[in-house]
Amino acid sequence: MTTAPSEVVESSTDEEVEADQDSDHPWVTIVWDDPVNLMNYVTYVLQKLFGYSKEKAERLMLQVHNEGKAAVSAGRREQMELDVERLHAHGLWATLQKDA
Amino acid sequence: VAKVRRSGDGAKVTFIEHEVTVLGQLLDGLEQVLVSESSAPVVDADPLVALTGLSSTADDVAVPEDPAVRRLVPDAYEDPIAAAEFRRFTADALLAGKRESLDAVRAGLESLGGAGRLTISATDLDNWVRTLTDLRLVLGVRLGVVQASDIDELDSAPEDDPRRGSYEVFGWLGFLLDELLGTLT
Numbered sequence: 001m002t003t004a005p006s007e008v009v010e011s012s013t014d015e016e017v018e019a020d021q022d023s024d025h026p027w028v029t030i031v032w033d034d035p036v037n038l039m040n041y042v043t044y045v046l047q048k049l050f051g052y053s054k055e056k057a058e059r060l061m062l063q064v065h066n067e068g069k070a071a072v073s074a075g076r077r078e079q080m081e082l083d084v085e086r087l088h089a090h091g092l093w094a095t096l097q098k099d100a
Numbered sequence: 101v102a103k104v105r106r107s108g109d110g111a112k113v114t115f116i117e118h119e120v121t122v123l124g125q126l127l128d129g130l131e132q133v134l135v136s137e138s139s140a141p142v143v144d145a146d147p148l149v150a151l152t153g154l155s156s157t158a159d160d161v162a163v164p165e166d167p168a169v170r171r172l173v174p175d176a177y178e179d180p181i182a183a184a185e186f187r188r189f190t191a192d193a194l195l196a197g198k199r200e201s202l203d204a205v206r207a208g209l210e211s212l213g214g215a216g217r218l219t220i221s222a223t224d225l226d227n228w229v230r231t232l233t234d235l236r237l238v239l240g241v242r243l244g245v246v247q248a249s250d251i252d253e254l255d256s257a258p259e260d261d262p263r264r265g266s267y268e269v270f271g272w273l274g275f276l277l278d279e280l281l282g283t284l285t
Contacts, residue, residue, distance in 0.1 A: 002251065002274070035248045036240040038274060040281045041233060048226075084176045085190050089197050091233040093174050 001039045001065045027080040028071040032093045033064050045090045046072060049083070074099060101272070104279035109222035111283040113276075117215040122269060126235050127206050133168050133238055134195050134202070163187075168238040172198065198234055201227040225280060232277040239270045 031042070039061055046057035050073060063070035072094075073083045080096040087094035103114040115123075163184070164170050173191050175183035204227040212218045220228055243263055245251060254267045261267075 002248070035245050035251055036236050037233065038277060038281070041229060041277065044229065044281055044284065081176065081186065081190075084186075085194065088172075088174060088176070088190075088194055090230055091172070091237055093171075095174075095176055095178065097178065 001033060001037050001042055001061070002035060026099045027075060027077045027096055028099045029073045029080045029083040029087070030069050030095050030097060031060070031064050031072050031087060032095070033068045034093045037091060037093075039065060042092065045087070045092055049086050049090070071099075102276055102279070104276070104283060106283040107219060110225050111220045111280055112217055113220060113280075114217045115212065115215055119272075120209060120212060120214060122272075124206070124209060126239075126269070126273075127202055127209070127231070130231070130235055130238055131199065131202055133166065133172070134199050136166070136169075168241040171237050171241050172234060198230075201231045202234070204228075205231045220280075225284070229277060229280055232273050232280070236270060236273050236277070239266060239273070243267060243270060 031046075042061045042064065043054070043057045046052050046060055047054060050057075052060070060070045060072055072087075073080065077096070084094045084096050102116070102119055105112055164173065173187065173194055176186040176190075177183040204224055208218055208220060208224060208228075243250075243254065243266055245254070254263060257264060257267070
């Protein structure tokens with residue numbers, strides 16, 4: 001990702017990714033770092049699609065930027081496929097996989 | 101250069117004529133990329149499959165040839181068969197959605213009919229940031245940007261580098277996108 005993050009609209013909900021990670025929900029959606037997408041755009045998309053607070057979306061965005069990837073959602077496989085599709089619709093590079 | 105400011109839940113953007121022309125051309129180019137892929141026939145590489153019409157697995161679904169399309173519709177799974185199956189069920193809707201966003205942006209630009217100030221509604225603002233992102237992704241692929249150091253290399257490319265013009269457009273799209281995202285604060 002590229003350029004500095006800017007402030008984005010505050011969201012009311014802050015559903016934790018970890019909440020869904022149990023044995024019945026063993027799939028995760030991963031967002032991968034890419035050199036083109038703007039950091040503040042990635043934050044915008046994570047807030048918009050998942051209803052995350054600005055703080056949580058920025059934390060995940062920075063994890064993608066610094067570590068190369070981040071798990072942005074977890075749950076049933078069908079839901080993760082939907083999340084990946086929505087992220088692709090917004091130009092983010094995303095995959096799903098079984099949680100290790 | 102385009103001036104952007106917040107206007108209610110949307111934005112107002114003042115374009116100079118050259119920007120409207122360039123953006124129109126970029127949208128045409130993106131539309132060709134999106135349309136070419138969705139209308140392309142799925143070719144079975146395996147002659148037996150072609151002969152018999154049997155295709156019990158997903159691995160005969162064509163992976164897009166254009167690397168720009170592969171970036172816009174990336175693999176959802178590491179496993180190529182699972183990725184191909186996912187692609188088969190989702191790619192058309194994904195590309196259609198991107199065309200809808202593109203059409204909304206173009207409609208706004210055409211309503212302007214040249215230089216001037218365009219009012220972008222809150223709904224269209226989302227279409228704008230998504231389409232500007234798609235334009236940058238495609239241009240990034242054309243410029244050979246695969247890692248952050250490629251951007252650094254382009255930044256320090258000499259004046260006569262043939263990629264210079266495209267890279268300036270790439271930078272301008274990033275500027276416009278950043279400004280529009282700034283109005284969402």
